[in-house]
Amino acid sequence: MRLLRELSRRKLRTTLTILGITIGIWALVVFSSLANKINSFISTGGDLYAGKIIVTDGEPFGTSPITLSAAEDIARLDGVAAVDPQVLVPWEVDGTGGGFGIQKLVVGSVPGADKGLGYQLELATGRALTAQDTGDVVVLGSDLAREFGVVAGGRVQIHGRAFGVIGTYLPTLAAPDTDAKVPLATAQEMYRLLLPPLFADAVVAADIANQFIVYPEAGQDADAIAVTIEATVANSVALSGAQFDEVIGGPTLIFNAIIIGVALISLVVGGLSVINTMAMSVTERTREIGIKRAIGGSRRRIVRELVTEAGLIGLIGGLLGVALGAVVVVLANDLGRSSGTVLFDLTPGTAAFAVAFGTILGMIAGIVPAWGAARLDPVAALRYE
């Protein structure tokens, strides 16, 4: 209570200082919440590829493409738990994915072929494909669903055909967002129709497969299996998950750097304003500090009183900053939810860290003026006007 009375002595100054810390902590909370979400997206991305082997054609338009029969060859290899054969077809008939970045793809696969080992995407609407689904039905990734404004029960045009949308997925911020999942046979036929007419007649649609996702058994060395696959299946290229992880690690580092940057700025700004406030209040209270020293207040006690006061400023600023950050996060997520972009994740850990950060920042900033106060000569301090 005494402390609050000290703080309320100069209401405007204390309020402004608290506001300074509040803004710093607010920025820290919002950016950390963003980072939490991004990091969880990225670890989703990592999970998408982790521990898998992707087998593709060595020569994309080679004379002897890999065929569906290779799936059985791979499945027979030691250490292979499941093989998920897929047919990847460009979303646009002209072969472009549309725009920059990740290509929009139609992915045909056999539901359940991964034996549950693949990354399980979460549905936003409708249901996932089952082995019973046939014909022109599709489950859309979140980007596609948003682009075409459809949900389960709607229709979407692919290669000039109307597909019934039976489900849509939640965002992953990775490749599946731009994938359209269809039954394997549907994709095989779409693929065949894209081939030059002469060539198309010679190909049996049911044999087509241009990518295999291979799941090694637990404890097996994915890299070694990849080598064996390349040796077994002619013209194949097998990549294990390690390469993907390297690509994915980059964005995580950048985001963490941004968070550290924001934290540093709030540290400098908030810290300076606490130092300023405490230095001013020490000057103002020089005489009072002289009294306390004269009647037997130890240096340590003077330091403790002032550091506690500065810490309280930091604590209040931290609590307000977290509260304000939480409001922004909730509002932004509410706004974003309709378009499927929930970008912030304010975890209890982040909130606790931010409050602790504000408090410790205040205390550290209070140490210098407090130490100066404790070193004052009591007699000179008593004469101070």
Added chain:
Amino acid sequence: MNLIEATDLRKTYRLSRRSSIEALLGVDVSIKAGEMVAIMGPSGSGKSTLMHLLGLLHSPDIDGGPKPTLMIDGVDATTLSDRDRTQIRARSMGFVFQSFNLVPTLTAAENVALAAEYAGTSRGAARTAAREALASVGLADRAGHRPMELSGGEQQRVAIARALVNDPKLILGDEPTGNLDSARAREVLGVLRRINRERGHTVLLVTHDPEVGAACDRVIRMRDGRVIADEAMMAMTAVAA
């Protein structure tokens, strides 16, 4: 037995690299336990400096002359650390200043309790002790008031209560009546005189006021950094006896 036994006290204040003031040029002083003593002299005579040394707020010069001694209640205080001097101030001394010097944000009771806490008393016990000390100076009903809400005489009595709360051996007053009108000054002086008589606290006052000097057992007169006279006030002692 002497509560204070000091010899060869010198103090030079350095004002800048070139100039300094020799405030005390070698002072011997002894104060008996239970005495009430006034230190008098014109401005610049060194009386405040002497009180700061005896109150352990400053340390005497060690170099530049005979080695000083400063025994307080049997403890050599010349070379104590700041921490030890602070602790002696907290436990064995009480200070009363000219301009009252109460902490403005604290109530009268909290101001008094603060001194008890500095001496190591627990919060609860300090509060009780503060109430008793305020009662002993006739301010029990003002315990919850802030300094701003009290008259000068009342503030000075709160300061005396604060000086008393740890039952110290020595009470030091630096012009304790200097900011008060003569009626209030007499009232405060009466309180100091009474606690000296009734409770046996040794009281040492720095003052300009001849009336204060006359109320004491002894007056030490100073000029230009030296003691020039040390006289017992027979009349008052007679009254006391």
